[in-house]
Amino acid sequence: MSGEAIGIQGVTKSFGDFVAVDDVNLSIAQGEFFSLLGPSGCGKTTTLRMLAGFEVPTEGRILLEGEPVEKVPPHERNVNMVFQSYALFEHLDVEGNIAFGLKRKKVPKAEITTRVAEALELVDLSSRAKARPNELSGGQRQRVALARALVNRPRVLLLDEPLGALDLKLRRQMQIELKAIQREVGITFVYVTHDQEEALSMSDRIAVMSEGRVAQCGPPEEVYEHPKEEFVAGFIGISNLLEGKVESGGRVRIGDDCLAVPDLGEGHADGETVQIAVRPEKVAVDEFEGEPYRIEPDMFTVEGEIESKVYLGVGNQLTLKLVNGSRLVALEQATYRMRADEQWEVGQRVKIGWHPEHCMVLS
Amino acid sequence: MTHKRFWEWFIFPGGIWIALLFAIPLFLVLALSFGHVDDFGRGVYGFSLDNYKDVFDATYVPVLLRSVGYALATVVLCLLIGYPVAYFIARYGGRYRYALLAALVIPFFVNYLVRTYAWVALLADQGLVNNLLVDWGLTESPIQMINTPYAVIGGLVYGYIIFMILPLYGSIERMDPSVIEAGKDLYGSPLQTFIHVTLPATQAGILAGCVLVFLPAVGDFVSAQLLGGPDTYMVGNLIQDQFFAASNWPFGSALTVVMMIFLAVWMVFYLRRASKGEAEVL
Ligand SMILES: Nc1ncnc2c1ncn2[C@@H]1O[C@H](COP(=O)(O)OP(=O)(O)OP(=O)(O)O)[C@@H](O)[C@H]1O
Ligand SMILES: [Mg+2]
Numbered sequence: 001m002s003g004e005a006i007g008i009q010g011v012t013k014s015f016g017d018f019v020a021v022d023d024v025n026l027s028i029a030q031g032e033f034f035s036l037l038g039p040s041g042c043g044k045t046t047t048l049r050m051l052a053g054f055e056v057p058t059e060g061r062i063l064l065e066g067e068p069v070e071k072v073p074p075h076e077r078n079v080n081m082v083f084q085s086y087a088l089f090e091h092l093d094v095e096g097n098i099a100f101g102l103k104r105k106k107v108p109k110a111e112i113t114t115r116v117a118e119a120l121e122l123v124d125l126s127s128r129a130k131a132r133p134n135e136l137s138g139g140q141r142q143r144v145a146l147a148r149a150l151v152n153r154p155r156v157l158l159l160d161e162p163l164g165a166l167d168l169k170l171r172r173q174m175q176i177e178l179k180a181i182q183r184e185v186g187i188t189f190v191y192v193t194h195d196q197e198e199a200l201s202m203s204d205r206i207a208v209m210s211e212g213r214v215a216q217c218g219p220p221e222e223v224y225e226h227p228k229e230e231f232v233a234g235f236i237g238i239s240n241l242l243e244g245k246v247e248s249g250g251r252v253r254i255g256d257d258c259l260a261v262p263d264l265g266e267g268h269a270d271g272e273t274v275q276i277a278v279r280p281e282k283v284a285v286d287e288f289e290g291e292p293y294r295i296e297p298d299m300f301t302v303e304g305e306i307e308s309k310v311y312l313g314v315g316n317q318l319t320l321k322l323v324n325g326s327r328l329v330a331l332e333q334a335t336y337r338m339r340a341d342e343q344w345e346v347g348q349r350v351k352i353g354w355h356p357e358h359c360m361v362l363s
Numbered sequence: 364m365t366h367k368r369f370w371e372w373f374i375f376p377g378g379i380w381i382a383l384l385f386a387i388p389l390f391l392v393l394a395l396s397f398g399h400v401d402d403f404g405r406g407v408y409g410f411s412l413d414n415y416k417d418v419f420d421a422t423y424v425p426v427l428l429r430s431v432g433y434a435l436a437t438v439v440l441c442l443l444i445g446y447p448v449a450y451f452i453a454r455y456g457g458r459y460r461y462a463l464l465a466a467l468v469i470p471f472f473v474n475y476l477v478r479t480y481a482w483v484a485l486l487a488d489q490g491l492v493n494n495l496l497v498d499w500g501l502t503e504s505p506i507q508m509i510n511t512p513y514a515v516i517g518g519l520v521y522g523y524i525i526f527m528i529l530p531l532y533g534s535i536e537r538m539d540p541s542v543i544e545a546g547k548d549l550y551g552s553p554l555q556t557f558i559h560v561t562l563p564a565t566q567a568g569i570l571a572g573c574v575l576v577f578l579p580a581v582g583d584f585v586s587a588q589l590l591g592g593p594d595t596y597m598v599g600n601l602i603q604d605q606f607f608a609a610s611n612w613p614f615g616s617a618l619t620v621v622m623m624i625f626l627a628v629w630m631v632f633y634l635r636r637a638s639k640g641e642a643e644v645l
Contacts, residue, residue, distance in 0.1 A: 101549035
């Protein structure tokens, strides 16, 4: 990774009074796998379309390798897009689809032939070169769309929920293939998705968007472990939110209990109300009586009862009701020591604990 | 299965209707075309190929060719005018789409003959257009507009353009707009994208529109009769004359049969293309 492939500087896009993209600033490095993640309608597609040239920003600048391109029409930009609906040309066969961009660029015939063959090889479709798009399966159509874009060797590849139309199993498989292809060709990918798992597993960096803004941008680990705001914590994974009051000495009072939060940070006045978030997989649950089994000595513990239990096979998802009335979700993995269906009754009194360093303080 | 049998009975009313009102007259026309005219000018059945010889006589061949030429010119003009109109309504009509389509269709509720008379009133030597041109001093004397091939073709275009616009509209509206964006994204200029993406994607509508305009235009007699003169005589006029003015029914029948065979060839060509197109869609 070296140099900036895309710079988005203060970009705003309004449709009439409606602001679809609101003052977005991003810098995407060359060779990066960059994801735009967010709920429906948050402006992901609009952002991507501005990069492709289908929309002109109302305000701000878009740089492709340092060159401003806001006013450059799509066919003169060295970026290619994989459309959510694939948008294959039904009147052309697979080869014809893939060769389309090269023909428009007036690449010599012989070179087109070899490059199309290479692209077919890359997406493992050599045997289907003469097929029409309507004769292909969903996954194959997806790969044609990918090959059709990659064959042009664009500086940047834009992908708008490219796996959205596939079933879960094929989706997982294509995620792995896509990532492998991206490593192989080394092209910058800007990947739009609303699937947080997909974004976490594939990306070098993620920009989480909400209502046209970028709420947080960083590597998957950072966005997951250190969400800066409630929206990010809630959108990526489930988060348990507990309200607390800041006390002196970096401690936060939750109900009757007090907990020292290492991550509290500066600038919180005593008595201020803050949100504490804890990931479900960080919450340990033990029987109220008896030897601690999962809860460790330096954990912060509270008392509660099991309100409901969902059996997941690899574990249980427990909803816990604390004494002060607030609720927590705990995700408990089955281990080699026990099966997930062997424990917990609804209504059972339990001890609940987590390490204070796993508390995320949200502003 | 018994249900299916039951519903199959419903083919009979329509089937009988078609047999009585379509097949039998058609058979009579075919039979008469081998006949001749008796001394009193009545058609008499017989068996001779004389009428068919006459059809391909040097007098009538130019009329046949002219009809095909006018119809082809009409198709081309309808396509050139109709495509942008259909494209605009389908892609940019937004919520006014149906209002715009209705505005196009409503004039066609008026009888074709009446609409063509309106053109006579407009284009005649003492018509509205010429009067205005003379009044404004753009020309000294009226321009000959009526009785020209242009007027006849203009009348045909006006008469049948809706049959071009509607199928075009349908196919443009069904097209996935992201396909056009894909064309542009893959380095196609707007013109290249239109030629290599939009046109092929709307091919079915183009073909349907061309056939739907060509078939009635080639057999039309109203436009040539009202807006044309002796030089713009079309096969429709010729047939009409045989049945009314000249009262030579057997020859009129032979002309009709030749026209039908000619059109049937086109129809078969179209249906084969269309069914192939459909197989590709599935
Ligand atoms: N051409 C347009 N005219 C008016 N509003 C638009 C237009 N395009 C997008 N919008 C609005 O902008 C907002 C963002 O749209 P966008 O398509 O970018 O969302 P998205 O994040 O891609 O959502 P999804 O996950 O559902 O695809 C939406 O509220 C949408 O209604
Ligand atoms: Mg979208």
